Amino acid sequence: MRKRWRTIKKSLRQISSIIKTIFGMPDYDRYLQHWYQTHAKPGYFPMTEREYYIYALRERYEKGGVTRCC
Numbered sequence: 001m002r003k004r005w006r007t008i009k010k011s012l013r014q015i016s017s018i019i020k021t022i023f024g025m026p027d028y029d030r031y032l033q034h035w036y037q038t039h040a041k042p043g044y045f046p047m048t049e050r051e052y053y054i055y056a057l058r059e060r061y062e063k064g065g066v067t068r069c070c
Contacts, residue, residue: 026056 020027028049035046047055
């Protein structure tokens with residue numbers, strides 16, 4: 001039963017990630033996964049969830065460039 005529950009939770013996280021990507025929403029779980037794989041060093045820590053969302057919103061709306069495909 002626990003294995004099945006873990007599988008369901010993993011599937012829901014993946015679906016959530018896909019939906020966030022489609023709508024252009026920041027995905028903190030994906031950020032953490034990337035950060036730990038490529039940037040992790042002793043003494044350095046990833047942004048908190050709040051810091052990440054603020055950063056993502058600023059990047060999206062205050063950059064000043066075109067943020068659409070066409």
